[in-house]
Amino acid sequence: MSKTEAPFGLRQRLEAMFCSNDQRHTPLTVTRSSLPPLAEYVAEIAPLWESHWLTNMGQKHEELRQALEDLLEVDDCVLFANGHSALQATLEAMELCGEVITTPFTFSSTTHAIVRAGLTPVMCDVRWEDGTLDPECAETLVTDCTCAILPVHVYGNVCDVEGIGALAKLHNLKVIYDAAHAFGERVGGVSVARFGDASVFSFHATKVFNSVEGGAVCLRGSDGLRRRLELLRNFGIVDEEHVEGVGFNAKMSELHASMGLCNLRHHQENVKQRLHALARYHERLADVRGLRFLSPVDTQTAVEYNGAYCAVAISDGFGVTRDELHESLSKRGVFARKYFYPCTNAYACYAGVLDPNETPVARHLSEQVLCLPLFAPMSYDQVDFVCDAVLQARA
Numbered sequence: 001m002s003k004t005e006a007p008f009g010l011r012q013r014l015e016a017m018f019c020s021n022d023q024r025h026t027p028l029t030v031t032r033s034s035l036p037p038l039a040e041y042v043a044e045i046a047p048l049w050e051s052h053w054l055t056n057m058g059q060k061h062e063e064l065r066q067a068l069e070d071l072l073e074v075d076d077c078v079l080f081a082n083g084h085s086a087l088q089a090t091l092e093a094m095e096l097c098g099e100v101i102t103t104p105f106t107f108s109s110t111t112h113a114i115v116r117a118g119l120t121p122v123m124c125d126v127r128w129e130d131g132t133l134d135p136e137c138a139e140t141l142v143t144d145c146t147c148a149i150l151p152v153h154v155y156g157n158v159c160d161v162e163g164i165g166a167l168a169k170l171h172n173l174k175v176i177y178d179a180a181h182a183f184g185e186r187v188g189g190v191s192v193a194r195f196g197d198a199s200v201f202s203f204h205a206t207k208v209f210n211s212v213e214g215g216a217v218c219l220r221g222s223d224g225l226r227r228r229l230e231l232l233r234n235f236g237i238v239d240e241e242h243v244e245g246v247g248f249n250a251k252m253s254e255l256h257a258s259m260g261l262c263n264l265r266h267h268q269e270n271v272k273q274r275l276h277a278l279a280r281y282h283e284r285l286a287d288v289r290g291l292r293f294l295s296p297v298d299t300q301t302a303v304e305y306n307g308a309y310c311a312v313a314i315s316d317g318f319g320v321t322r323d324e325l326h327e328s329l330s331k332r333g334v335f336a337r338k339y340f341y342p343c344t345n346a347y348a349c350y351a352g353v354l355d356p357n358e359t360p361v362a363r364h365l366s367e368q369v370l371c372l373p374l375f376a377p378m379s380y381d382q383v384d385f386v387c388d389a390v391l392q393a394r395a
């Protein structure tokens, strides 16, 4: 394979798309990473060429941490190299043992983090309306071995934080939110990062707010936990001569923090543009038979949504199956994604351990769901191109 050749014929596919019928619109991928103006990033990293301080909690790391603590309204924000290490470190720092109630309707990271932290995932089914953990189902899964609940604000749909909080209180369980999709959201004016014992964010390039790779754990006043997280992400090193824990390396570099600082300045504008495009999707597709939006339809609810995803569920009434729609869209240069299919409890690596039939709603939902392209800025023309392709797929 030559240096420029992408695997799996992707390059050929993309070339075909660029040369296809409508060059103005395609290819349209499910997301497109937000980038600041190049000059802004160059100015941001210029001081690093003076200081030669590239990683290990320097000036940029400090600035980003401070900015995020202010924005997310939390006492502590511990930055990580990525969301996955932040999630795993949180479970380890809490010194948990036993079973963690969670959902399979998520990215692999959520389940893997539990298993890699030496804990046992117990799969709870999700709510049909929004794909988040069903607290009533969770209640039936609590045993003497349960130590924590790890729900996911999937697509930025905020979980039933009250129901989950009440259940956790009743049984003395920790609550760790996988908030990878929920950056910057607010519920009734309260930052989403303030629920539970910890909220974990991902700043991966594909997320609403990115630092290329990155993540954070948000805490509300738990000094001990913050210290353990800081130790874990840096080999357990206290100082030159003292190592207190069997940590790993998950520090956020100065270059990543700089990208975060730049993107943060444009975050509000990006969210506005995403919501604008999402509103157009709703306008065009709300009344289509067999198509249901899993992303909030309007902003009349108590949630200030971030426009992370445009997720729809395709059922029988639509005319063609989800997979047929997915295929038909890709032929037109629209690369939607089946987030989240399959459910994590259907992965080969969990065969014989987890069973997708134990969570029938999640399984059913995963067979229907499709995420349509959504990014900032996405023009009405681009949204209309996708909507036309969706409607034409039925014929």
Ligand SMILES: *Cc1c(COP(=O)(O)O)cnc(C)c1O
Binding pocket: 082, 083, 084, 085, 106, 107, 109, 110, 152, 178, 180, 181, 201, 202, 203, 204, 213, 214, 215
């Ligand atoms: C992206 C994501 C993660 C992991 O984040 P990374 O920064 O990619 O490690 C965890 N959970 C969910 C739900 C995600 O979408």
